[in-house]
Amino acid sequence: MTYEENETAFKARIDAGDKIETNDWMPDEYRMAVLKFIEMHANSEIMGALPEREWIPRAPSLRRKMSLTAKVQDEVGHAQLLYRVAEDLGKSRDSMFEDLINGRTKFHNVFHYPTAHWGDVAIIGWLIDGAALVTQRALLDCSYAPYTRVMKRICSEEQLHLRHGEDITLELANGTDKQRWMFQDGLNRWWEPIMHFFGPPSNPAKDVLLKWNIKSKSNEELRTEFLDHYVPRILDLGFTLPDEGLHFDEGTGHWVAGEIDWATFWEVVKGRGPSTEIRLSMRRKVWDHHRWVREALSEPAWNAA
Amino acid sequence: MNSQSVSELKEEQRTSLRSVLLGIADDELIMGHRHSEWTGWAPHIEEDIAFSSIAQDEIGHANLYYQLIAELDQTSVDMIALGRTAGQYTNAVICERPNRDWAFTLARHFLYEVAERIRLESFRSSSFKPLADASAKLLNEERYHEMHADAWLRRLASGPVEGRTQLETAIGDALGESAGLFEPYQLESEALGSGFLPSSSMELLHVWLEEVCSRIEDAGLPFNISPAPIGEVVPTASGALMGDASSDESVPAAKPAIQRKDGLWIIEGPLPGSGGRLGQHSAEFQDLWDDLTRTYREEPQATW
Amino acid sequence: MFQQKGHQDPFVHVGSVTAPDAHMALAYAKECFFRRREGRDLWVVKRSHVHHLGDPSMLDQITDKSYRYPEAYRGVVGKREAAKAKVAAMTGAGPAPRSAASTAGDEYE
Numbered sequence: 001m002t003y004e005e006n007e008t009a010f011k012a013r014i015d016a017g018d019k020i021e022t023n024d025w026m027p028d029e030y031r032m033a034v035l036k037f038i039e040m041h042a043n044s045e046i047m048g049a050l051p052e053r054e055w056i057p058r059a060p061s062l063r064r065k066m067s068l069t070a071k072v073q074d075e076v077g078h079a080q081l082l083y084r085v086a087e088d089l090g091k092s093r094d095s096m097f098e099d100l101i102n103g104r105t106k107f108h109n110v111f112h113y114p115t116a117h118w119g120d121v122a123i124i125g126w127l128i129d130g131a132a133l134v135t136q137r138a139l140l141d142c143s144y145a146p147y148t149r150v151m152k153r154i155c156s157e158e159q160l161h162l163r164h165g166e167d168i169t170l171e172l173a174n175g176t177d178k179q180r181w182m183f184q185d186g187l188n189r190w191w192e193p194i195m196h197f198f199g200p201p202s203n204p205a206k207d208v209l210l211k212w213n214i215k216s217k218s219n220e221e222l223r224t225e226f227l228d229h230y231v232p233r234i235l236d237l238g239f240t241l242p243d244e245g246l247h248f249d250e251g252t253g254h255w256v257a258g259e260i261d262w263a264t265f266w267e268v269v270k271g272r273g274p275s276t277e278i279r280l281s282m283r284r285k286v287w288d289h290h291r292w293v294r295e296a297l298s299e300p301a302w303n304a305a
Numbered sequence: 306m307n308s309q310s311v312s313e314l315k316e317e318q319r320t321s322l323r324s325v326l327l328g329i330a331d332d333e334l335i336m337g338h339r340h341s342e343w344t345g346w347a348p349h350i351e352e353d354i355a356f357s358s359i360a361q362d363e364i365g366h367a368n369l370y371y372q373l374i375a376e377l378d379q380t381s382v383d384m385i386a387l388g389r390t391a392g393q394y395t396n397a398v399i400c401e402r403p404n405r406d407w408a409f410t411l412a413r414h415f416l417y418e419v420a421e422r423i424r425l426e427s428f429r430s431s432s433f434k435p436l437a438d439a440s441a442k443l444l445n446e447e448r449y450h451e452m453h454a455d456a457w458l459r460r461l462a463s464g465p466v467e468g469r470t471q472l473e474t475a476i477g478d479a480l481g482e483s484a485g486l487f488e489p490y491q492l493e494s495e496a497l498g499s500g501f502l503p504s505s506s507m508e509l510l511h512v513w514l515e516e517v518c519s520r521i522e523d524a525g526l527p528f529n530i531s532p533a534p535i536g537e538v539v540p541t542a543s544g545a546l547m548g549d550a551s552s553d554e555s556v557p558a559a560k561p562a563i564q565r566k567d568g569l570w571i572i573e574g575p576l577p578g579s580g581g582r583l584g585q586h587s588a589e590f591q592d593l594w595d596d597l598t599r600t601y602r603e604e605p606q607a608t609w
Numbered sequence: 610m611f612q613q614k615g616h617q618d619p620f621v622h623v624g625s626v627t628a629p630d631a632h633m634a635l636a637y638a639k640e641c642f643f644r645r646r647e648g649r650d651l652w653v654v655k656r657s658h659v660h661h662l663g664d665p666s667m668l669d670q671i672t673d674k675s676y677r678y679p680e681a682y683r684g685v686v687g688k689r690e691a692a693k694a695k696v697a698a699m700t701g702a703g704p705a706p707r708s709a710a711s712t713a714g715d716e717y718e
Binding site for chain 2: 049176
């Protein structure tokens with residue numbers, strides 16, 4: 001078979017809802033798109049550990065100290081699962097890591113921002129994990145089977161994180177004025193980045209991820225799903241959202257966000273967010289300083305199945 | 306003796322029991338706190354996950370001991386764990402030292418885990434039953450910690466030259482000050498008399514020294530012991546200890562005299578790394594304490 | 610010998626075979642464990658390459674690790690109602706409007 005014939009047969013498999021395994025033949029465009037997508041997901045998990053871990057040392061009780069450590073540990077665990085899947089597509093973990101710390105590959109916009117206090121832990125745990133879960137659930141049906149296998153586990157752990165995050169939120173909501181202020185202040189700073197998280201409007205004709213059924217839902221669909229679920233729950237707790245255009249459309253029965261400023265989004269994902277450089281430079285420092293650790297661990301390789 | 310019969314104790318016995326529990330609880334909390342600082346940053350992803358569990362375990366151990374103190378004092382775990390001034394923490398100074406890098410972290414982890422196991426084994430015969438019971442339980446978790454520390458020690462000692470050199474230097478840096486894990490507790494003689502402490506800190510120090518030094522030798526590593534701040538520990542008439550702060554400014558660093566004499570490993574002269582059991586800490590502890598208690602202090606009456 | 614049932618399932622150990630090399634082992638394994646098409650793929654791994662933890666008590670959770678499980682957060686439902694009641698008492702406002710899908714409720718009640 002020629003490359004084109006292979007590609008046509010492959011597209012037919014995708015359109016029939018078939019799942020692709022690592023050793024199956026796949027067009028370069030598919031391999032590159034899946035790799036880039038999973039690599040960015042893995043990058044986001046490992047970078048996503050950083051803002052939250054800032055509050056492990058400052059957690060307000062021993063119980064929260066342990067549970068937040070466990071939660072961040074799970075996120076690192078997700079990165080581990082995802083990098084393993086990405087590695088099998090033909091890019092080594094070391095080169096993925098080097099690309100990440102040198103700003104050559106991307107990670108989600110929300111992990112480029114600083115944290116200010118414990119209220120941010122509530123926001124990240126409930127709303128950012130909530131947003132992530134909305135997008136991740138939609139990926140359980142991805143055409144690349146090894147990814148869906150790890151997504152199954154990731155989603156079930158994210159479900160736990162969501163409860164953990166809501167539990168922290170509710171203690172603040174039920175707490176003192178200062179505690180309620182913490183959540184509201186976090187909300188004011190994080191709401192726009194969360195709207196950005198789902199990405200700008202998709203163009204189905206051009207979207208290679210939709211074409212290969214790597215992703216099956218558009219960015220708008222996902223954003224609306226998030227708004228519908230979380231907006232009423234936030235309002236019911238007596239908090240306000242910093243979006244004057246946000247409203248419930250009686251006609252469609254859905255919540256609709258006001259105008260979103262995409263210029264900030266593009267700046268941030270291109271690596272010019274408020275905390276991008278500090279976090280990447282810390283990672284570079286740890287990476288450069290510990291070359292000897294990689295050397296010591298590399299012989300013999302123990303990449304168990 | 307169980308927690309209930311504690312009320313029948315003389316005030317001094319009670320205070321001595323409390324000082325033993327607080328010393329070990331603070332060691333565990335501060336060690337767990339430092340370990341947890343690696344979560345998200347460790348130089349290898351699988352290691353990040355494994356070491357994070359060890360951090361959680363250590364904080365979990367602290368939690369268990371603080372519960373025993375909370376029962377004695379009729380207070381809450383968090384009030385003890387997070388509600389004290391910096392000078393009221395009685396952890397050994399080695400625990401509060403910043404992580405520096407992976408080599409120092411591992412070296413300290415190895416030295417600490419051996420110390421913890423020796424201490425737990427001794428506590429199993431404590432006359433204070435809750436402590437004896439807790440120690441027997443925690444020993445089980447200790448096995449994983451030691452398996453982890455040992456795997457690293459072996460791999461680095463027999464691995465490429467740079468890792469081996471890093472480990473050598475780090476062990477040399479941490480060894481002297483780690484002896485401070487066996488600085489006597491306040492009112493230790495009282496605690497020994499009541500059987501709360503089955504063995505004195507000095508006895509355990511020698512067991513520990515013997516084991517860690519032979520294991521370093523067995524791994525084929527040389528001893529390059531770095532200078533450590535020396536705290537002078539002088540028992541007073543009341544059994545309390547007077548000590549010089551081992552804070553970085555006030556005490557000159559000296560090279561601990563750890564050596565083999567007549568087939569036994571010994572430390573000659575004053576105990577390196579001491580002062581912590583008296584609440585005398587390094588300047589680095591102040592930063593740790595600021596972090597540790599920061600959110601708690603913002604609203605001490607709140608539930609979180 | 611490990612087998613996988615469906616695309617989303619993990620590979621699970623199902624048995625072993627005696628064979629001189631990996632190719633023969635696969636050939637045997639297929640008929641010993643897969644002749645009724647029990648799954649979609651299979652692996653063989655040399656037994657000497659399998660290392661096990663040994664003592665299962667190493668897996669015991671000695672101190673309280675309940676925070677790693679969803680059950681630890683059962684209380685959120687009660688806390689959520691308490692917070693709503695507190696806000697309603699403060700502001701007198703009713704619940705915010707919800708989409709049809711969202712009125713189905715929270716996933717973990």
